[in-house]
Amino acid sequence: MDGDTNAIARHSISLYVANKPGVLIRVALVFSRRGFNIDSLVVSETQDPRFSRMNIVARGGRETLEQILKQLNKLVDVIHARDYSYEDVIQKELALIKIDCLPERRHEAFQVMEAFKAKTIDLAEGTLAAEVTGSSEKLDAFESLLRPFGIREMVRSGKLLMARGNETT
Amino acid sequence: MGDTRLNGAEALVEIMIEEGVEYVFGLPGGSAIPIYDALVGRNVKLVLTRHEQGAVHMADGYARATGRVGVALVTSGPGATNTVTGLFTALMDSVPLVVVCGQMPSWTLGLDAFQEADVSGITYPCVKHSYLVKDVEDIPRVMREAFYLARSGRPGPVLIDMPKDISGARLSDMGKVDFHLPGYSVPLEGDSSSIAEAARLIKAARRPVLLVGHGAAIAGASIEVRELVERMRMPAVSTLLGKGLLPESHELSLGMLGMHGTAYANKAMVACDLVMSVGSRWDDRIVGSYSDFCKGAVKIHIDIDPAEIDKVVKVDVGIVGDAKAVLAQLLPLLEPGDTEDWVKQVARWRRDYPLSYRKEGKVRAQHVIEELRALAGGEAVFTTDVGQHQMWAAQFVGSEESRNWISSGGAGTMGFGLPAAIGAQLGRPGARVVAIVGDGGFQMTLSELATMRNLKLPVKIVVINNHYLGMVRQWQSMFYDERYSGVDLEGNPDFARLAEAYGVKGYRITRPADVRRVLKAALEHDGPVLVDAEVEKHDNVFPMIPAGASLKDMLLEPPKRKLEKPTGGT
Numbered sequence: 111m112d113g114d115t116n117a118i119a120r121h122s123i124s125l126y127v128a129n130k131p132g133v134l135i136r137v138a139l140v141f142s143r144r145g146f147n148i149d150s151l152v153v154s155e156t157q158d159p160r161f162s163r164m165n166i167v168a169r170g171g172r173e174t175l176e177q178i179l180k181q182l183n184k185l186v187d188v189i190h191a192r193d194y195s196y197e198d199v200i201q202k203e204l205a206l207i208k209i210d211c212l213p214e215r216r217h218e219a220f221q222v223m224e225a226f227k228a229k230t231i232d233l234a235e236g237t238l239a240a241e242v243t244g245s246s247e248k249l250d251a252f253e254s255l256l257r258p259f260g261i262r263e264m265v266r267s268g269k270l271l272m273a274r275g276n277e278t279t
Numbered sequence: 280m281g282d283t284r285l286n287g288a289e290a291l292v293e294i295m296i297e298e299g300v301e302y303v304f305g306l307p308g309g310s311a312i313p314i315y316d317a318l319v320g321r322n323v324k325l326v327l328t329r330h331e332q333g334a335v336h337m338a339d340g341y342a343r344a345t346g347r348v349g350v351a352l353v354t355s356g357p358g359a360t361n362t363v364t365g366l367f368t369a370l371m372d373s374v375p376l377v378v379v380c381g382q383m384p385s386w387t388l389g390l391d392a393f394q395e396a397d398v399s400g401i402t403y404p405c406v407k408h409s410y411l412v413k414d415v416e417d418i419p420r421v422m423r424e425a426f427y428l429a430r431s432g433r434p435g436p437v438l439i440d441m442p443k444d445i446s447g448a449r450l451s452d453m454g455k456v457d458f459h460l461p462g463y464s465v466p467l468e469g470d471s472s473s474i475a476e477a478a479r480l481i482k483a484a485r486r487p488v489l490l491v492g493h494g495a496a497i498a499g500a501s502i503e504v505r506e507l508v509e510r511m512r513m514p515a516v517s518t519l520l521g522k523g524l525l526p527e528s529h530e531l532s533l534g535m536l537g538m539h540g541t542a543y544a545n546k547a548m549v550a551c552d553l554v555m556s557v558g559s560r561w562d563d564r565i566v567g568s569y570s571d572f573c574k575g576a577v578k579i580h581i582d583i584d585p586a587e588i589d590k591v592v593k594v595d596v597g598i599v600g601d602a603k604a605v606l607a608q609l610l611p612l613l614e615p616g617d618t619e620d621w622v623k624q625v626a627r628w629r630r631d632y633p634l635s636y637r638k639e640g641k642v643r644a645q646h647v648i649e650e651l652r653a654l655a656g657g658e659a660v661f662t663t664d665v666g667q668h669q670m671w672a673a674q675f676v677g678s679e680e681s682r683n684w685i686s687s688g689g690a691g692t693m694g695f696g697l698p699a700a701i702g703a704q705l706g707r708p709g710a711r712v713v714a715i716v717g718d719g720g721f722q723m724t725l726s727e728l729a730t731m732r733n734l735k736l737p738v739k740i741v742v743i744n745n746h747y748l749g750m751v752r753q754w755q756s757m758f759y760d761e762r763y764s765g766v767d768l769e770g771n772p773d774f775a776r777l778a779e780a781y782g783v784k785g786y787r788i789t790r791p792a793d794v795r796r797v798l799k800a801a802l803e804h805d806g807p808v809l810v811d812a813e814v815e816k817h818d819n820v821f822p823m824i825p826a827g828a829s830l831k832d833m834l835l836e837p838p839k840r841k842l843e844k845p846t847g848g849t
């Protein structure tokens with residue numbers, strides 16, 4: 111496989127899986143065996159207790175990803191696995207970011223937060239914690255604007271996906 | 280009055296019987312005792328092996344020789360970990376197995392109890408699917424699913440981890456077992472427009488080749504393959520595991536292709552203008568260099584596993600479906616093309632580049648194998664280990680029927696030959712079963728001589744004894760300046776006497792003049808036999824395509840010049 115057809119990219123994958131122990135490992139092994147690094151992974155309940163949803167963002171070659179999707183779909187416990195990287199779907203992520211912030215810089219921080227519709231969720235003498243939701247790219251931008259304050263801690267939920275309108279994910 | 284409800288172990292055996300299981304191969308231990316207990320007096324024969332690897336390979340040999348699901352039963356911890364090589368071997372070659380592992384009681388899981396191992400975790404990459412049973416009521420369904428998954432679609436091994444408290448608990452009701460696997464589907468017929476496209480391309484081809492793989496054999500597509508080959512006058516090559524699906528004596532069969540395939544098969548691959556694979560996964564052993572493989576030829580791929588299409592070789596038409604069903608759809612659309620020149624060309628190659636070997640001097644492995652095939656006949660079942668003897672067997676054991684050729688392909692597992700032969704002989708009691716094994720590989724599982732002897736199985740073992748890990752020595756001799764490292768099997772026992780110690784009749788071949796006489800006597804002996812064939816130590820297998828090289832760079836004989844180290848894997 112040459113470099114071009116297997117160019118490295120970031121992929122957003124949604125899986126609908128049986129809600130059973132071991133499924134997560136089986137899925138993770140499909141990625142790790144092929145050297146794919148998983149950037150984020152969200153496992154959650156669905157409307158049907160028999161099934162779970164997994165949203166995975168991973169980075170790796172496009173061709174390798176195609177093989178990964180086929181191998182995921184082969185797993186008996188995977189109902190379906192799809193790549194939504196190139197589709198228009200609802201995408202949301204949530205981040206909590208705690209920055210260094212002395213009272214005299216709060217105003218400046220609030221301005222940035224307002225531009226991103228972020229909420230203050232904790233305010234202490236030298237720190238401020240903000241909550242922001244939106245696309246992963248928006249969260250990246252928010253993070254970079256807060257960086258000059260000094261980021262103490264950050265946690266992100268990982269990307270959630272849902273198909274639009276009558277489509278099911 | 281005692282409780283008359285079945286316990287989990289009894290339910291498990293009950294389903295085995297309903298599934299038609301004849302033999303269970305294994306070796307017990309504390310965690311498996313309830314299941315062994317449930318086998319007592321039941322209509323399933325237990326074969327006590329000497330090692331769990333042997334048990335899984337026996338189940339595997341049984342499955343390959345019969346087309347039925349092979350079953351193994353082992354205990355927790357080391358019993359289960361000893362099955363890993365067998366599971367991997369079966370997964371790589373798509374062999375249907377159900378392997379039940381006793382497990383420590385559920386409440387000890389994860390607590391490092393004695394012989395408690397994370398069996399699921401250890402085996403995930405080596406199984407088609409697996410279960411850890413946590414409720415006795417699940418046993419009937421899990422067993423049904425396991426057999427169904429093992430045999431359907433692309434077959435493979437399924438593992439069931441069965442804690443002792445669960446196998447010992449009472450089941451309220453066997454009931455009617457239903458299961459629903461929403462994430463699993465079995466393709467049957469192929470997409471009709473792709474099939475029509477394939478038909479058009481085949482008709483237009485002047486130099487087509489059919490590549491027959493194990494999938495065609497698993498699907499039982501021998502009639503369809505034969506009809507295709509004859510109607511289209513389309514020469515066929517086979518993978519190691521596709522051998523015999525089209526009888527190798529057939530005028531249009533070119534035998535095995537690839538690294539140690541026939542020169543004429545490989546020449547046909549280089550020159551063809553169309554190749555259609557039926558149930559082969561374009562393994563690196565047959566393709567050599569992916570970028571050079573059948574360059575310019577149209578490629579069609581029929582496979583039941585969608586993940587195989589475009590996996591390593593990009594194809595013009597991919598058809599997902601059962602090989603037999605898809606060929607049945609394809610055949611009515613085909614009209615003979617014009618391939619007569621091609622068929623003649625291929626016949627000339629076959630005449631000009633036959634398989635050959637030097638006959639002078641010491642006993643030649645090829646001589647032993649060729650004679651063995653002639654004496655044993657076309658109906659005999661052959662199993663092999665892995666190494667030079669395996670490749671010589673692939674070359675010189677012309678196979679007339681795919682179930683008669685049993686070899687570890689994808690995994691290349693040394694030590695497979697003897698246990699596989701035991702399983703095959705049990706599954707096909709009327710057949711003559713011959714195991715061609717290496718002196719290295721045989722020593723990995725030879726403890727199963729005891730199993731074979733106890734069952735009085737008339738398996739004929741032929742040890743191709745070159746006192747070397749010959750295939751590795753071949754690589755070191757060709758690509759590593761004869762710097763032999765870790766290949767000398769110094770201290771081999773006297774295999775014939777070793778066999779005698781197990782109660783197996785032992786023979787020896789030391790001179791070319793012995794070959795025919797001794798093999799004949801061995802085959803005529805009605806009982807288990809081992810023949811120790813002392814062969815030339817330094818022979819190498821040819822033709823050879825160095826790993827990763829193009830098929831056109833095939834070596835027909837030992838090269839005069841020093842070779843570069845191969846780019847491909849082992």
Ligand SMILES: Cc1ncc(C[n+]2csc(CCOP(=O)(O)OP(=O)(O)O)c2C)c(N)n1
Binds near residue numbers: 664667691718720750
């Ligand atoms: C379990 C295992 N270990 C190592 C290998 C690597 N290997 C491939 S062929 C071979 C030599 C086998 O020697 P022998 O059984 O004597 O057969 P020969 O090649 O001499 O015919 C080895 C070590 C293997 N295939 N399987």
Ligand SMILES: [Mg+2]
Binds near residue numbers: 749
């Ligand atoms: Mg040897």
